[in-house]
Amino acid sequence: MLSSKLLPASRILRASGSSLSSSRRRTLATVASSNVVNIVEVGPRDGLQNEKGSVIPVDTKIELINRLAKAGAMNIEAGSFVSPKWVPQMGGTADVIKGIRPLPNVHYAVLVPNKRGLDDLISLLDQHTSHPSLSDEISIFTAATDQFTRANLNCTTAESLERLAPVAKAAVNRGLRVRGYVSVAVACPYTGKVDYKRTREVAAKLRDMGCYEISLGDTVGQGRPWEVAEMIEEVKKEVEVEMLAGHFHDTYGTAVSNVLTALQHGIRTIDSSVGGLGGCPYSPGATGNVATEDVLYALQDSQYKVAGSANGTINLEQMVDIGWWISEKLGRESVSRAGRAIRARRRREAEQKVKSKL
Numbered sequence: 555m556l557s558s559k560l561l562p563a564s565r566i567l568r569a570s571g572s573s574l575s576s577s578r579r580r581t582l583a584t585v586a587s588s589n590v591v592n593i594v595e596v597g598p599r600d601g602l603q604n605e606k607g608s609v610i611p612v613d614t615k616i617e618l619i620n621r622l623a624k625a626g627a628m629n630i631e632a633g634s635f636v637s638p639k640w641v642p643q644m645g646g647t648a649d650v651i652k653g654i655r656p657l658p659n660v661h662y663a664v665l666v667p668n669k670r671g672l673d674d675l676i677s678l679l680d681q682h683t684s685h686p687s688l689s690d691e692i693s694i695f696t697a698a699t700d701q702f703t704r705a706n707l708n709c710t711t712a713e714s715l716e717r718l719a720p721v722a723k724a725a726v727n728r729g730l731r732v733r734g735y736v737s738v739a740v741a742c743p744y745t746g747k748v749d750y751k752r753t754r755e756v757a758a759k760l761r762d763m764g765c766y767e768i769s770l771g772d773t774v775g776q777g778r779p780w781e782v783a784e785m786i787e788e789v790k791k792e793v794e795v796e797m798l799a800g801h802f803h804d805t806y807g808t809a810v811s812n813v814l815t816a817l818q819h820g821i822r823t824i825d826s827s828v829g830g831l832g833g834c835p836y837s838p839g840a841t842g843n844v845a846t847e848d849v850l851y852a853l854q855d856s857q858y859k860v861a862g863s864a865n866g867t868i869n870l871e872q873m874v875d876i877g878w879w880i881s882e883k884l885g886r887e888s889v890s891r892a893g894r895a896i897r898a899r900r901r902r903e904a905e906q907k908v909k910s911k912l
């Protein structure tokens with residue numbers, strides 16, 4: 555386990571459950587210079603929510619989450635309490651949460667869109683008090699444009715923020731940590747290039763309502779590294795970089811570059827999805843999140859160290875296996891570039907071994 559000294563600020567806040575006091579901010583400034591990178595594994599939620607066809611069995615989702623935790627993932631978005639009419643794949647989240655074998659030091663988060671979602675989670679937790687670590691975090695979400703928020707939440711961004719404020723407050727009062735998402739932080743499928751001032755304002759409002767971390771989503775996956783850099787610099791004018799996370803989809807193949815750009819601009823928490831699973835139901839054509847395997851590979855032997863519970867990190871080889879396993883369950887191959895290359899390398903090595911024995 556990494557010492558808390560090495561963990562990015564927002565994750566320390568989450569560990570202590572405290573709010574940002576001024577003395578905290580000073581300690582955090584030192585921590586922010588750390589090169590430890592946190593991964594938030596969003597495969598079981600963002601990765602699976604958009605799957606077409608039949609609903610993925612609860613047992614498969616549970617196995618996915620348990621495998622991810624075993625491979626060292628310490629932050630896993632396990633599902634969402636949203637309307638199953640809107641997102642049918644997330645319908646069985648309560649059963650998924652109940653079925654997880656919770657590991658110590660792993661945070662299992664659940665996405666909620668409204669008070670009803672939070673109430674559903676709380677009633678589940680109340681029924682399972684013997685598993686206090688079942689789920690200790692909610693993610694709430696809105697967007698930088700009204701058009702996207704309407705498609706995703708059936709209201710404007712201002713209305714969503716108004717609805718989310720009491721949800722965040724109730725969650726914090728209950729002892730849950732609250733993470734906020736700003737979707738379409740760079741570009742919107744309905745309106746094109748986004749005014750980053752708007753991204754900044756929405757991120758600041760989420761911070762003010764009690765979110766310990768705000769994830770900036772390139773939902774469409776069309777952000778270029780220089781645009782991501784500009785967006786982050788704009789948001790940083792109002793929100794501490796220690797509280798920011800990067801969430802990049804890979805539609806145009808820029809996701810790994812965008813991750814590196816985010817790190818260069820001070821962000822230390824990255825959302826990713828095993829096997830590059832995913833896509834957003836309200837962003838037509840958008841592909842999956844940056845693959846966790848690709849991020850792990852890109853950061854190997856660099857100045858950055860990925861935090862995790864498998865010998866202090868996340869095991870890349872195991873993640874490759876999980877990416878292939880879940881992709882095959884979904885009837886396809888993993889789209890992770892590192893995953894494919896590592897599988898090919900393993901095949902070559904196995905063939906050479908056979909040849910050398912002949």
Ligand SMILES: CC(C)(COP(=O)([O-])OP(=O)([O-])OC[C@H]1O[C@@H](n2cnc3c(N)ncnc32)[C@H](O)[C@@H]1OP(=O)([O-])[O-])[C@@H](O)C(=O)NCCC(=O)NCCSC(=O)C[C@@](C)(O)CC(=O)[O-]
Binds near residue numbers: 634
């Ligand atoms: C917010 C609503 C419900 C509004 O939807 P609405 O239709 O305006 O709400 P409503 O209050 O009229 O409710 C409609 C029905 O849903 C039910 N309902 C209401 N709330 C819930 C709930 N929590 N759980 C279960 N059921 C619920 C409610 O009871 C009712 O049932 P009916 O009376 O018709 O039988 C809807 O818009 C919704 O569920 N949206 C969620 C959309 C979603 O999950 N999108 C994907 C996640 S966001 C994302 O992927 C982006 C992100 C985070 O990854 C970052 C990035 O990449 O940018």
